[in-house]
Amino acid sequence: MKRLILTLAALLLPLCYALAQSDEGGRGYAGLSADIKGYSLPSRDVPLAFPRDLGPHPDFRIEWWYLTANLEGEDGTVYGVQWTLFRQALAPPDPNAPPRQGWSSSQFWMAHAALTTPDQHFFAERFARGGVGQAGVDVRPTPKAPLLSAWIDQWALEADAPAGAATPTAYRVSADGPGFALALNLETEHPFALQGEEGYSVKSDDGHASYYYSQPFLEGAGTLTVNGSNFPVRGKAWLDREWSSQPLAPDQEGWDWFSLHLDSDEKVMLFRLRHTGGGHFYSGNWIMPDGASAPLKGDDIEMIPGGLTNVAGRELPTSWRLRIPSRKLDLTAKPVNAQAWNGTSFAYWEGPVRLSGSHAGVGYLEMTGYE
Numbered sequence: 001m002k003r004l005i006l007t008l009a010a011l012l013l014p015l016c017y018a019l020a021q022s023d024e025g026g027r028g029y030a031g032l033s034a035d036i037k038g039y040s041l042p043s044r045d046v047p048l049a050f051p052r053d054l055g056p057h058p059d060f061r062i063e064w065w066y067l068t069a070n071l072e073g074e075d076g077t078v079y080g081v082q083w084t085l086f087r088q089a090l091a092p093p094d095p096n097a098p099p100r101q102g103w104s105s106s107q108f109w110m111a112h113a114a115l116t117t118p119d120q121h122f123f124a125e126r127f128a129r130g131g132v133g134q135a136g137v138d139v140r141p142t143p144k145a146p147l148l149s150a151w152i153d154q155w156a157l158e159a160d161a162p163a164g165a166a167t168p169t170a171y172r173v174s175a176d177g178p179g180f181a182l183a184l185n186l187e188t189e190h191p192f193a194l195q196g197e198e199g200y201s202v203k204s205d206d207g208h209a210s211y212y213y214s215q216p217f218l219e220g221a222g223t224l225t226v227n228g229s230n231f232p233v234r235g236k237a238w239l240d241r242e243w244s245s246q247p248l249a250p251d252q253e254g255w256d257w258f259s260l261h262l263d264s265d266e267k268v269m270l271f272r273l274r275h276t277g278g279g280h281f282y283s284g285n286w287i288m289p290d291g292a293s294a295p296l297k298g299d300d301i302e303m304i305p306g307g308l309t310n311v312a313g314r315e316l317p318t319s320w321r322l323r324i325p326s327r328k329l330d331l332t333a334k335p336v337n338a339q340a341w342n343g344t345s346f347a348y349w350e351g352p353v354r355l356s357g358s359h360a361g362v363g364y365l366e367m368t369g370y371e
Helices: 002-020
Strands: 062-073 078-089 107-116 121-129 135-139 148-152 155-160 170-177 180-187 200-202 209-226 229-244 252-262 267-275 280-287 293-296 302-305 308-311 314-317 320-324 329-335 348-357 361-368
Touching (some): 062 209, 062 361, 078 135, 078 155, 078 348, 107 348, 229 361, 252 320, 252 348
Antiparallel strands (some): 062 229, 107 121, 135 148, 180 209, 252 267, 267 280, 320 329, 329 348, 348 361
């Protein structure tokens, strides 16, 4: 019994700490603007490098491996899938001491998985203490291992590459939860898209930033399990990698983020960060079919909320008009399921959208900080 109590304490204390950083347990995103003393910060002078930056960065406070997929069944039913692994540092590294191992590890892991259908939304959440093998991320620890392995319990994201290659071309992802399961195989021949300034992504006028890159050209197939029934699916997926120590300004309360697969084979990433006193910070990236990309200026992005939907007791803008005049893009994005609410410890809306207007297509929308 004593051992069980100690184990539970080791798992729950980090969670309590993380919640305490999140505006007294209210909006779960205010902690992203907290004090950064002792942590590393992104720098324009330190470029991304692979395969190094496939893996974790424990000297930064927070990072994530984030996959979303727009899928279709053999009968035409559309689905959305999310798989996310978060790493949170509970304390900055001590430059005068070796990294803490085992149960004394300063790393805490959280994961979310979700499956959305036109009339149902399933989600699950996992937690793990770092250092004990329950969760983590490895970059090819042995010659025969996958280039990338990210896991928590039995949930896994693995990626392989041809011999000598620094970036993956094939991915496998799996997870399950109450009422659902997912298993996908995805492939790409494209390089990563570096967001912002070659991977340095500015988040505020005051210079808050993160490292951020994406793989928006994943395509593949797999099986979804919904309430005990299996459904073969095919579709497109988008992988995001991001890490920072203070990505938000103190007066930013959350964000609205889109990843878009256009019928022209172009890809678009857009986000706005909402300020408590009004006003927003916009950013984005336009990615050509050959993988070449160009940052979008904030004053060239319009993200206009449409009608509100009552979701989990709050009013959310689940339909949007998206405009980029310089690219002649003028879209309406509507949700596959307006009730795609992840009621996790840090609750947020995350679900697939369908596009119409100047372009057709599909995509994903994430909205945080609506509490």
